[in-house]
Amino acid sequence: MxxxxxxxxxxxxxxxxxxxxxxxxxxxxxxxxxxxxxxxxxxxxxxxxxxxxxxxxxxxxxxxxxxxxxxxxxxxxxxxxxxxxxxHLLVSLTTRLAWTMDTAAQFCEGLLLRGLLPATVRHDAELSLHEAIINAVLHGNLAMGGSLVDDPSQFDAFCQRLTATLADPNKATRRIDLSAWVADGRLNIRISDQGDGYDPGSIRPAANAEAKSGRGLEIMRVMSSGLTVTDGGRTATLAFMV
The missing domain is CATH 3.40.50 (Rossmann fold)
Known part of the structure; x- marks a missing residue:
């Protein structure tokens, strides 16, 4: 291109x-x-x-x-x-659309059809990207703090708060930018948000290995060939050997 x-x-x-x-x-x-x-x-x-x-x-x-x-x-x-x-391929979405559709799956399908993503790598790339988008939306653009809850008794309250936050046009129209390119035998996928950022060194692994939430960065590190967090925590770049 x-x-x-x-x-x-x-x-x-x-x-x-x-x-x-x-x-x-x-x-x-x-x-x-x-x-x-x-x-x-x-x-x-x-x-x-x-x-x-x-x-x-x-x-x-x-x-x-x-x-x-x-x-x-x-x-x-x-x-x-x-x-x-x-x-680089760039896909720039509003927060609302990035959250309400299966963005990771659709983006990876597009990369597969474009010949950028081998089928053998798709599962790892899609799961990692899914976690990155959750982080970019919830902790970045919507500034909700915390994580997806494991306790069913709290889930309804979380969903109500999420719905109310997405109704705020100032937050819902913030951008989530996804970009992808291949270099030196690696597919790179970059995810950027417009939140306040965070210190990646302050994030500790989830205490409960069975937890459904709080493990996003850990999953991205394990499933990818490399994870780099830049721009004060607002950008994550995943690498996959292709």
């Missing part, structure tokens, strides 16, 4: 209103592709906010990046520019 610059790429998004498509393209700093389902060029695919079916379709296409619609001033212009320049 590497080219001479970001202007080699065009923005397409037939399911968005024309004015909104133009607004997003301007915010991303990229030209619009010609209208129609067979637009030419290497595309950045736009999808309407919350459009899970459009995301699935885009992940199975050959587009260079996917950006979910978001309020003005929230779109990932800098991250997109860097990804396009480096030849």
């Amino acid at each position: 590497k080219g001479g610059g970001t202007m080699d790429f065009k923005v397409a998004g037939e399911t968005l209103d024309g004015a909104e498509r133009a607004r997003i393209a301007a915010e991303l700093g990229l030209p619009l592709a010609d209208a129609g389902p067979h637009a030419e060029g290497v595309l950045v695919r736009l999808i309407p906010e919350g459009a899970a079916a459009d995301l699935v379709t885009a992940l199975r296409s050959g587009c260079a990046a996917i950006v979910e619609q978001g309020p003005p001033g929230t779109l990932p212009a800098a991250a997109l520019r860097t990804a396009l320049e480096q030849g």
Whole structure:
């Protein structure tokens, strides 16, 4: 996907209103592709906010990046520019969509179809990415603290709090950016959120080995070939030998 610059790429998004498509393209700093389902060029695919079916379709296409619609001033212009320049696949979603669909499974299916993820590695990559997205959503963008609860008596209260937090547009429209690329025999998957971050050194392994929660970082370390946490805890990069 590497080219001479970001202007080699065009923005397409037939399911968005024309004015909104133009607004997003301007915010991303990229030209619009010609209208129609067979637009030419290497595309950045736009999808309407919350459009899970459009995301699935885009992940199975050959587009260079996917950006979910978001309020003005929230779109990932800098991250997109860097990804396009480096030849990385970027999928930028709102917190609400990243949480409400099976994002890890769909992202890995897209990587598999693109030839970036071998089938033999998929289970480990999908499980690790699932844990990373949970962390990015709950502890990052939604700033809920704690972890998914093991006690059924507390689960209803947790779900109610989660629903209320997702109803806050300032948090629900924060971005979760997923990017992927292969280098030096490794598939790298990067997950970034817009939360307050954390000190990864302060996280201790779960005391109960059977616990259903509190083991996200441990699972990611065990299932991947490498885990790097940067940007003050807001970015995790997983590596898998391919």
